[in-house]
Amino acid sequence: MLEIKQLNKTYGKNRALTDVDLHVPKGVIFGLLGPNGAGKSTLIRIINQIIDADSGEIRINGKKLAPDHISQIGYLPEERGLYKKMKVWDQMLYFAQLKGMSKAESKSRINTWLGKMDMLSWREKKVEDLSKGMAQKVQFISTILHEPALLILDEPFSGFDPVNAEIIKDEILELKERGTTVILSTHRMESVELLCDQVAMINKSRKILDGSIREVKSSYRPNIFHVTLEDLQAPLPSAWKAVEDGGLWHFSLALEGKTPNELLAELMQMGQVARFQEKIPSMEEIFIHQVKNRDYE
Amino acid sequence: MNKIWLVIQREYLSRVKKKSFLLATLLTPLIFPAIMGIFIWIAVEEKENQSLRIIEVVDENNLFFMESSDQYAFSFSDRNVEEAKELVQKGDRYGFLLIPKIDLKDPKGITYYGEENPNMNLISYLESSLRKKIEDQRLYDSGIDPQILSEIRTSVDVTAITLDEEGGERVSDATVNYAIGFLAGILIYMFIFIYGNQIMQGVIEEKSSRIVEILVSSLKPFQLMMGKIVGIAGVGLTQLLIWIVLIGTLTTVVTGFLGMQMPQQQALEMAQADMGEAVPNGELGEILAVIQGIDFVTLVGAFVFYFLGGYLLYGALFAGIGSAVDAPSDAQQFMLPVTIPLIVAYMGLFVFVLQDPNSTTSFWLSIVPLTSPIAMMGRISYGVPFWELLLSMGLLILGFLATTWLAGKIYRIGILMHGTKPSYKTLWKWIKTSN
Numbered sequence: 001m002l003e004i005k006q007l008n009k010t011y012g013k014n015r016a017l018t019d020v021d022l023h024v025p026k027g028v029i030f031g032l033l034g035p036n037g038a039g040k041s042t043l044i045r046i047i048n049q050i051i052d053a054d055s056g057e058i059r060i061n062g063k064k065l066a067p068d069h070i071s072q073i074g075y076l077p078e079e080r081g082l083y084k085k086m087k088v089w090d091q092m093l094y095f096a097q098l099k100g101m102s103k104a105e106s107k108s109r110i111n112t113w114l115g116k117m118d119m120l121s122w123r124e125k126k127v128e129d130l131s132k133g134m135a136q137k138v139q140f141i142s143t144i145l146h147e148p149a150l151l152i153l154d155e156p157f158s159g160f161d162p163v164n165a166e167i168i169k170d171e172i173l174e175l176k177e178r179g180t181t182v183i184l185s186t187h188r189m190e191s192v193e194l195l196c197d198q199v200a201m202i203n204k205s206r207k208i209l210d211g212s213i214r215e216v217k218s219s220y221r222p223n224i225f226h227v228t229l230e231d232l233q234a235p236l237p238s239a240w241k242a243v244e245d246g247g248l249w250h251f252s253l254a255l256e257g258k259t260p261n262e263l264l265a266e267l268m269q270m271g272q273v274a275r276f277q278e279k280i281p282s283m284e285e286i287f288i289h290q291v292k293n294r295d296y297e
Numbered sequence: 298m299n300k301i302w303l304v305i306q307r308e309y310l311s312r313v314k315k316k317s318f319l320l321a322t323l324l325t326p327l328i329f330p331a332i333m334g335i336f337i338w339i340a341v342e343e344k345e346n347q348s349l350r351i352i353e354v355v356d357e358n359n360l361f362f363m364e365s366s367d368q369y370a371f372s373f374s375d376r377n378v379e380e381a382k383e384l385v386q387k388g389d390r391y392g393f394l395l396i397p398k399i400d401l402k403d404p405k406g407i408t409y410y411g412e413e414n415p416n417m418n419l420i421s422y423l424e425s426s427l428r429k430k431i432e433d434q435r436l437y438d439s440g441i442d443p444q445i446l447s448e449i450r451t452s453v454d455v456t457a458i459t460l461d462e463e464g465g466e467r468v469s470d471a472t473v474n475y476a477i478g479f480l481a482g483i484l485i486y487m488f489i490f491i492y493g494n495q496i497m498q499g500v501i502e503e504k505s506s507r508i509v510e511i512l513v514s515s516l517k518p519f520q521l522m523m524g525k526i527v528g529i530a531g532v533g534l535t536q537l538l539i540w541i542v543l544i545g546t547l548t549t550v551v552t553g554f555l556g557m558q559m560p561q562q563q564a565l566e567m568a569q570a571d572m573g574e575a576v577p578n579g580e581l582g583e584i585l586a587v588i589q590g591i592d593f594v595t596l597v598g599a600f601v602f603y604f605l606g607g608y609l610l611y612g613a614l615f616a617g618i619g620s621a622v623d624a625p626s627d628a629q630q631f632m633l634p635v636t637i638p639l640i641v642a643y644m645g646l647f648v649f650v651l652q653d654p655n656s657t658t659s660f661w662l663s664i665v666p667l668t669s670p671i672a673m674m675g676r677i678s679y680g681v682p683f684w685e686l687l688l689s690m691g692l693l694i695l696g697f698l699a700t701t702w703l704a705g706k707i708y709r710i711g712i713l714m715h716g717t718k719p720s721y722k723t724l725w726k727w728i729k730t731s732n
Contacts, residue, residue: 045713048513048514049514050510050513050514050713051713070514070515070516075510075514077507077510077511077514079507079510080507081503081506081507081508081510081511082506082508083311083506083508084506085311085315094307095511095515097303098300098303098512098515098516099515142511143511
């Protein structure tokens, strides 16, 4: 769906993107991760043709990125904005038409969406009279009215209360079901694990890892196992820092060159193995680990 | 193109539909006739209700007989100064005029005493009647009958006729031309300031509320900027059109109504009092001839051209400034280079152009694009050579293209920049950046 090759962008002396390659398959939710100032926003702005890259290539469905792609892309920026004095209805109509939709079609889709989100009574309200959550919903609908093939959401859940965040999450999943490709830029790792099929992480203008969530996690296994033993045959080495809890001993062990089976065999000699489980890193841990490691390099 | 049209529509409708637009548009033209109406009404009321003010005259020469008017009556008695003062203090007299023994060739020491500060009207009335008396007296003394002199007095009026290249003639009049140039120049000046500011506010609103990020993902920054400028121009033209219609009808109705209320005689007297002398009947016809002599097609055409040209030229600059800052208060530092040429044009209009429309300074002011929209309107009713008009208009179009190009460069980067206060140096960097 989206193919990015060797993308570079500098602002004066600052590098915003360095040789970034990205492959986003059709119909997935793609997590774009990275700390503030890493270059995510620059990348998103380039895909939206708000700014131009210095070099590199972007293709959408095999075609070079061009102005007529605008109608196929939906963009929800991190910093949202609506015209305060404009009515909800007029505002949505304006944004939909700017994306190239006809007036008649825009109207019918706005009605459908307002009905779906239970917002029909807000039609004639001015944005300044809406609560923050309501305005966020208006903004979200405005982003997807033209049924974009590629939806770019920058921190879509910020500003939503848990109930509305859930509604938005369900909408994103539903869009994915219908074949929309979604790029989700966020710091919130729990939403990444919940929603994303694939991720890419950007730090200091470079892409530092990418792949499916499972791939990323397995390549970052720390090779540590959580173990629980009972009926101990002998005291455990004090270096293991085992914690006793009603006859159960809990501790974590690194493989240190052994295979998991070899380690398990050793443990079986020491007592009854009640639990032997590999520690799976959370995306958050990988994120922090990656960013910190690179910072010290 | 289609998207620019959408922006124009939004900018236009969102402003025209506002209640404040309706109020400002409807109330402003009411203000002029209302003020005029109030003045005329007060004048009429005063005439009708005024009590006669009696002024005591103490004339030590026994020479002056002051003729009473509607407002002032003069009483002559042989009272001395002290007695006269007493009369005024008691309120029996409005004031008193002391004419000591004077030398007619060099009258000095004539004094007016009053309870309250005398108004200009009274003093000038006193001065002119005294002058006339003294002059008459001196004429008699030199053996000339003032009657003869007033018969000899002739009124001379020079009719100015402008010859155009085809040999046609038209009557022109400096006063009418002055008024037209003055009005047109000020209108354009005000329009540029008021609506230029609206452009700037609009850009700042979109930038600070971050709507712009969504907008520029749908259309080019340049389209957005031009849409806003043109949309707001539409608002201004709409307002102007409504005003012209409203002021025209209301002024006619109000003055017509009050004119009928005012007795003919009084109206005539008032007019005469204002001008000092009676208006010769021919002058009214002459004004009409002058108005007929004005080339309205050129005038209106030029007005619309300079009105829009000046607005577009400055509008782009205002948009550029708005895009560079985060809040209206930050805009001040960049306003100076925009306001100075405007003020130069405005001052130039009064100091040079309207005084001497054909001077070198007037010529340059009306050619340079930054000042020409205001300055040229001051010259146009006097008649401007065709090539000068063409040059000025051509340069204005070039100027507009240049400022739009410049502003577009600043705008496309400025609207995405937040939190930094740009300096002129950064603006220059933005202009130089190629994409």
